[in-house]
Amino acid sequence: MSTAPRTVVGVSGGVDSSVAAWLLAQSGEPLAGLFMQNWDDDGSGECRAEEDRRDAVAVCGRLGIPFHFRDFSKEYWAGVFEHFLAEYAAGRTPNPDVLCNREVKFKHFLDAARELGAERIATGHYAQVLHEGGRWRLLRGADRDKDQTYFLHQLGQAQLAATLFPIGHLPKAEVRRLAREAGLPTHAKKDSTGICFIGERDFREFLGRYLAAQPGEIRDPQGVRIGTHPGVFYFTLGQREGLAIGGVRGRPAAPWYVVGKDVAGNILYVDQDRDSPWLMAGTVETEAMHWVEGAPPATEFDCTAQVRYRQQDEPCRVRVRDDGTLSVRFVRPQRAATPGQSLVLYDGPVCLGGAVIASTDAPVPGQAGGAAG
Structure with a gap:
C-alpha cells in the first residue's frame, strides 16, 4: 500500500x-x-x-x-x-x-x-x-x-x-x-550562482535576444561625453565592469562607475569616485510593502534594512504611508540603492518583509536637482 x-x-x-x-x-x-x-x-x-x-x-x-x-x-x-x-x-x-x-x-x-x-x-x-x-x-x-x-x-x-x-x-x-x-553524491558539488536561465553565457548577448539594444553616449554627471555604450539597460547603478572606457584625456587613470541612466535619452552617466555623491541616497521610497506577518509593527518605527543581498544591516527610520508604500530614511547614506531591487526590513534576526525600490533622493546626473527614479 x-x-x-x-x-x-x-x-x-x-x-x-x-x-x-x-x-x-x-x-x-x-x-x-x-x-x-x-x-x-x-x-x-x-x-x-x-x-x-x-x-x-x-x-x-x-x-x-x-x-x-x-x-x-x-x-x-x-x-x-x-x-x-x-x-x-x-x-x-x-x-x-x-x-x-x-x-x-x-x-x-x-x-x-x-x-x-x-x-x-x-x-x-x-x-x-x-x-x-x-x-x-x-x-x-x-x-x-x-x-x-x-x-x-x-x-x-x-x-x-x-x-x-x-x-x-x-x-x-x-x-x-x-x-x-552521509555519502551524498552532491557533497563536493560547486554552489550554483547567478540566474539559471542565463547560466554561463554572456549576459548582454542573452538580454539582446529579447530587448533591442541601442548604442548611446556615456557622459559624466555634468554632461560631458566620455564614450559610448552598447545599450543603457545592460548596466546598473554602481557597476564598474563592462564599461570599456579607456584613457580619457584630462581625466585620472581611475575606474569609472555607473551613477545614472537616462532611458528615454539613452544616456549612461558615469563618475570616477566609487562613493560618488551621485550614488548616495539618504532616503529610499518603495512600492507597496509586503509584511511577513501581514501588517507593519507601527506606522513609524526604527529597524534595520538591506538594499542589496549580503549587505550589512543599516539602521533606518520607516514611515508607512496610507497606500502601503514606504519612505525609509537611513542613518548613513546608502550607495547605489537601485530602483527595481528590493529593500528588506529586519528587527534583529526577524525579517519583517520587503518592497521594491521605486526611487531615491540621490541626485540625478545631467539635471540641476531632483530625485532618481
Whole structure:
C-alpha cells in the first residue's frame, strides 16, 4: 500500500537541498523529493538543468525516497521572466530570485506537493521559521554569510506555516561535512550562482535576444561625453565592469562607475569616485510593502534594512504611508540603492518583509536637482 509523503522536499541537485532531504529522512519523516524545471533551456547556455536533475535523482535514490519531476517553465515565464524583461526595458534592475520564490517555489511547488498528498514542503534555503504568539516569523539563517531571507521576504503566513528549512540552523561548512559523511553524491558539488536561465553565457548577448539594444553616449554627471555604450539597460547603478572606457584625456587613470541612466535619452552617466555623491541616497521610497506577518509593527518605527543581498544591516527610520508604500530614511547614506531591487526590513534576526525600490533622493546626473527614479 502506497503512503503519501507528509513532506515534499525540493531537490535541486545541489548540496543544500540534498542535506535538507537527508536530515528529514534521518528523522523518519514520510518524505518524497521533487525537482522543478523552471526554464525551458534552448541549449545556448550552461544552465546545467539536466545534470542537476540527474544529481537530484541520485540523492533520492541514496535516501530511498520517491522522486518526482514537475515542469514549471511556463509558470516561470509568465510569473517571473516577463516581469524581468519589462523591468530591464524600463531601465530598472529586477531581482528575479525574489519573484521565483514567491511565484514558483512557494506557490506552484507547494500546490504540487499537496497534489501528492503532502502537508508541507521543505527547501535547502538558509532561513528559519518560528511560530510565536500565534504568528509565523521568518528568521535569518544561522550562517549570516549564507542567509537567504533577503530573497524570501515575500513569503506570508500561509507559506511559512507549510514550510520547513531543515538546514537553516547550520553553517555551510557543517552542511558540507554532513553531506560528505552521509555519502551524498552532491557533497563536493560547486554552489550554483547567478540566474539559471542565463547560466554561463554572456549576459548582454542573452538580454539582446529579447530587448533591442541601442548604442548611446556615456557622459559624466555634468554632461560631458566620455564614450559610448552598447545599450543603457545592460548596466546598473554602481557597476564598474563592462564599461570599456579607456584613457580619457584630462581625466585620472581611475575606474569609472555607473551613477545614472537616462532611458528615454539613452544616456549612461558615469563618475570616477566609487562613493560618488551621485550614488548616495539618504532616503529610499518603495512600492507597496509586503509584511511577513501581514501588517507593519507601527506606522513609524526604527529597524534595520538591506538594499542589496549580503549587505550589512543599516539602521533606518520607516514611515508607512496610507497606500502601503514606504519612505525609509537611513542613518548613513546608502550607495547605489537601485530602483527595481528590493529593500528588506529586519528587527534583529526577524525579517519583517520587503518592497521594491521605486526611487531615491540621490541626485540625478545631467539635471540641476531632483530625485532618481
